[in-house]
Amino acid sequence: MVPLALFFILLTVPVLDFSGDPHKLTLKPGEDVLLHCQVPRDGDIAVIVWSRPDQESQKYVLLYKENRTHEKYQLPSYRGRVELSDPEMKDGDVSVVLKNVSVNDTGTYECGVIISGRPEPEVINTITLNVTDSDPHKLTLKPGEDVLLHCQVPRDGVIAVIVWSRPDQESQKYVLLYKENRTHEKYQLPSYRGRVELSDPEMKDGDVSVVLKNVSVNDTGTYECGVIISGRPEPEVINTITLNVTDSGHAAGGTDGGDKDVGGILRPFLLPVIIVIFIALFVAFKKSSEKPVAAENEKNILFQDSTPFINPPTGQLTALQQQGIGGKYKMTL
Ligand SMILES: *[C@@H]1O[C@H](CO)[C@@H](O)[C@H](O)[C@H]1NC(C)=O
Ligand SMILES: *[C@@H]1O[C@H](CO)[C@@H](O)[C@H](O)[C@H]1NC(C)=O
Ligand SMILES: *[C@@H]1O[C@H](CO)[C@@H](O)[C@H](O)[C@H]1NC(C)=O
Ligand SMILES: *[C@@H]1O[C@H](CO)[C@@H](O)[C@H](O)[C@H]1NC(C)=O
Ligand SMILES: *[C@@H]1O[C@H](CO)[C@@H](O)[C@H](O)[C@H]1NC(C)=O
Ligand SMILES: *[C@@H]1O[C@H](CO)[C@@H](O)[C@H](O)[C@H]1NC(C)=O
Ligand SMILES: *[C@@H]1O[C@H](CO)[C@@H](O)[C@H](O)[C@H]1NC(C)=O
Ligand SMILES: *[C@@H]1O[C@H](CO)[C@@H](O)[C@H](O)[C@H]1NC(C)=O
Numbered sequence: 001m002v003p004l005a006l007f008f009i010l011l012t013v014p015v016l017d018f019s020g021d022p023h024k025l026t027l028k029p030g031e032d033v034l035l036h037c038q039v040p041r042d043g044d045i046a047v048i049v050w051s052r053p054d055q056e057s058q059k060y061v062l063l064y065k066e067n068r069t070h071e072k073y074q075l076p077s078y079r080g081r082v083e084l085s086d087p088e089m090k091d092g093d094v095s096v097v098l099k100n101v102s103v104n105d106t107g108t109y110e111c112g113v114i115i116s117g118r119p120e121p122e123v124i125n126t127i128t129l130n131v132t133d134s135d136p137h138k139l140t141l142k143p144g145e146d147v148l149l150h151c152q153v154p155r156d157g158v159i160a161v162i163v164w165s166r167p168d169q170e171s172q173k174y175v176l177l178y179k180e181n182r183t184h185e186k187y188q189l190p191s192y193r194g195r196v197e198l199s200d201p202e203m204k205d206g207d208v209s210v211v212l213k214n215v216s217v218n219d220t221g222t223y224e225c226g227v228i229i230s231g232r233p234e235p236e237v238i239n240t241i242t243l244n245v246t247d248s249g250h251a252a253g254g255t256d257g258g259d260k261d262v263g264g265i266l267r268p269f270l271l272p273v274i275i276v277i278f279i280a281l282f283v284a285f286k287k288s289s290e291k292p293v294a295a296e297n298e299k300n301i302l303f304q305d306s307t308p309f310i311n312p313p314t315g316q317l318t319a320l321q322q323q324g325i326g327g328k329y330k331m332t333l
Contacts (some may be wrong), residue, residue: 037111
């Protein structure tokens with residue numbers, strides 16, 4: 001009953017969505033942001049300086065000294081928008097909240113302190129803010145253009161499988177499937193054949209971005225990048241991107257799929273697993289010689305070398321359905 005166990009594991013496993021480097025934050029204008037800074041708990045904080053080392057100014061984002069902040073030394077653009085997130089600075093937390101950011105807040109922020117009795121100011125943390133109007137997860141293109149679909153896997157494992165999928169389409173195939181060190185056209189949606197490739201075939205530093213060439217209005221929709229890391233059981237969704245390919249100001253007739261559709265990647269994975277469970281149960285119950293080989297092949301495709309989530313080709317499914325197994329599956333569900 002391995003498949004059944006797997007089924008329940010799949011239902012309960014949370015899908016991870018990686019946020020990036022905590023020192024690099026991307027925001028939209030109007031948002032508030034917490035700039036984190038934690039001082040080691042071994043002294044009285046006499047002075048806190050939040051500065052912009054990338055600006056040639058004698059003033060600061062925030063200066064705290066003699067138990068209060070000093071507007072006099074503050075860069076005018078930050079007045080009224082910055083405050084300590086914990087005015088009591090409990091446990092050395094000297095983080096600040098910066099409110100209502102604008103594109104002009106893009107840049108480097110440095111948190112420094114002077115501890116009572118120590119001569120040297122100490123830099124605790126440096127954060128880079130990027131405030132931009134353009135959402136990197138929403139791209140608008142014209143037909144014929146090429147586009148880079150970005151996907152960066154955290155650098156802590158060997159990438160066994162890469163799946164670029166269209167969660168908004170009811171297909172068992174993919175935009176790109178990379179497995180066993182190569183891409184597999186067999187599992188690729190026909191409309192993407194010959195148009196998608198890894199932007200860095202060596203996937204250096206976990207870069208599994210792809211280039212999609214010569215887009216058409218039919219490419220409008222949601223793209224999801226997922227990976228399976230060697231030795232980890234569950235697929236992980238890394239990034240979701242919405243493409244809008246339009247040759248005029250008019251809608252291309254696609255979906256405007258949700259950015260946070262994190263569960264999406266499980267959908268193409270779950271269905272074949274459920275099907276396999278029913279096939280396995282069916283075969284077990286019948287214990288007949290009626291084409292069990294087909295079911296075995298199915299399992300082999302799905303469960304070989306710890307990459308259990310790859311869909312069988314649609315053709316095989318159709319064949320199984322014609323044998324009546326699909327009918328059983330539909331009735332039972
Ligand atoms: C700051 O506050 C601390 C304790 O709350 C106090 O001991 C110290 O004298 C104050 N310093 C100034 C310059 O007001
Ligand atoms: C936020 O900042 C913009 C200018 O960057 C200003 O027009 C707007 O009124 C501010 N909103 C709030 C709520 O302070
Ligand atoms: C950003 O800076 C430019 C140039 O200094 C200024 O014209 C503009 O008003 C600023 N925008 C905001 C939202 O503060
Ligand atoms: C900020 O983010 C946008 C969108 O991801 C990117 O195009 C731009 O180059 C970034 N700017 C900086 C200064 O990092
Ligand atoms: C994939 O490549 C790695 C290193 O290049 C190698 O160790 C591994 O055996 C290859 N896997 C397959 C299935 O070819
Ligand atoms: C781009 O795709 C269109 C159809 O969408 C096709 O007619 C055209 O030949 C393609 N161009 C190239 C350079 O492949
Ligand atoms: C887009 O899809 C429609 C319907 O499937 C098809 O008729 C048309 O040729 C496609 N267009 C391109 C540019 O691929
Ligand atoms: C695509 O962009 C066009 C032009 O900006 C817009 O009119 C249309 O509503 C967008 N379509 C989708 C599906 O987001």
